[in-house]
Amino acid sequence: MAQIIDGKAVSAKVKEQIRKEAAEIKKQGIEIGLAVVIVGNDPASRVYVNNKKKACEEVGFTSYEYTLPEETTESELISLVEKLNGDDRVNGILVQLPLPKHIDENAIINAIRPDKDVDAFHPQNVGHIMIGDFNFLPCTPAGVMELIAETGVEVCGKNCVVIGRSNIVGKPMAMLLLHKHGTVTICHSRTKGLAEICARADILVAAVGKPKFVTPDMVKEGAVVIDVGMDRDENGKLCGDVDYAACFDKAGYITPVPGGVGPMTVAMLMRNTLTAAKIKNNIM
Numbered sequence: 352m353a354q355i356i357d358g359k360a361v362s363a364k365v366k367e368q369i370r371k372e373a374a375e376i377k378k379q380g381i382e383i384g385l386a387v388v389i390v391g392n393d394p395a396s397r398v399y400v401n402n403k404k405k406a407c408e409e410v411g412f413t414s415y416e417y418t419l420p421e422e423t424t425e426s427e428l429i430s431l432v433e434k435l436n437g438d439d440r441v442n443g444i445l446v447q448l449p450l451p452k453h454i455d456e457n458a459i460i461n462a463i464r465p466d467k468d469v470d471a472f473h474p475q476n477v478g479h480i481m482i483g484d485f486n487f488l489p490c491t492p493a494g495v496m497e498l499i500a501e502t503g504v505e506v507c508g509k510n511c512v513v514i515g516r517s518n519i520v521g522k523p524m525a526m527l528l529l530h531k532h533g534t535v536t537i538c539h540s541r542t543k544g545l546a547e548i549c550a551r552a553d554i555l556v557a558a559v560g561k562p563k564f565v566t567p568d569m570v571k572e573g574a575v576v577i578d579v580g581m582d583r584d585e586n587g588k589l590c591g592d593v594d595y596a597a598c599f600d601k602a603g604y605i606t607p608v609p610g611g612v613g614p615m616t617v618a619m620l621m622r623n624t625l626t627a628a629k630i631k632n633n634i635m
């Protein structure tokens with residue numbers, strides 16, 4: 352039977368540390384600000400953005416929300432990003448993805464000043480992550496690393512399998528596991544023998560975006576199973592990429608959905624925003 356990794360509890364601990372540090376910094380008259388930009392009416396994005404704003408309140412940051420209509424053009428959005436790049440109140444800029452189809456996401460990510468890029472999506476920050484010399488960690492992978500640390504299981508020397516190769520999760524996730532000396536395999540839709548590869552994983556991270564994709568035959572007895580998915584099952588109920596109920600007895604540790612990785616992503620965003628403010632104000 353698996354032990355449940357409680358992402359809500361771990362994220363509350365992290366946010367409390369951030370709140371204390373932010374309160375100390377505030378004594379020097381420094382306000383920490385995060386700009387959150389959302390374009391269009393995607394309901395899931397709305398929920399994520401609200402969670403990010405709420406977390407700002409919890410840790411004592413000021414959030415600046417920019418809600419733009421679906422028909423916003425790429426150049427209008429770039430103009431807003433450029434304005435925020437130059438706004439001294441804003442330490443971090445987050446443009447919620449996905450963007451409407453007519454906007455090139457890369458063009459927007461490239462427009463964000465790297466020292467305000469608290470998502471760590473800008474190629475400059477991606478490069479820093481690749482060589483292991485970074486200020487900002489990508490939020491979801493960083494949150495996953497915290498959850499793995501919480502289990503007490505060492506990554507060093509372990510078989511780590513990441514399912515999914517997105518720029519936001521899969522690729523940086525593999526990099527962070529590699530930095531901790533894991534033996535990392537990245538699986539994706541064209542991987543042959545995916546189930547057998549997963550079944551050898553001591554640490555399995557699922558980031559595929561397919562409901563209940565990971566079944567017990569893909570889980571090694573006692574493995575750490577981390578579920579990055581936020582999907583809907585056949586009844587429209589929120590679920591993850593892992594068939595949680597079916598894998599529960601086989602895994603050693605498992606994250607629930609909701610209440611696993613999601614809250615950690617937000618906590619890591621707060622940490623990156625704090626880091627941005629500290630660097631700007633020469634507090635280290």
Ligand code: GUN
Pocket residue numbers: 445446447448449470490491519616
């Ligand atoms: N959409 C889904 N996850 C993320 C994230 O971590 N950051 C941003 N900006 N958009 C997202």
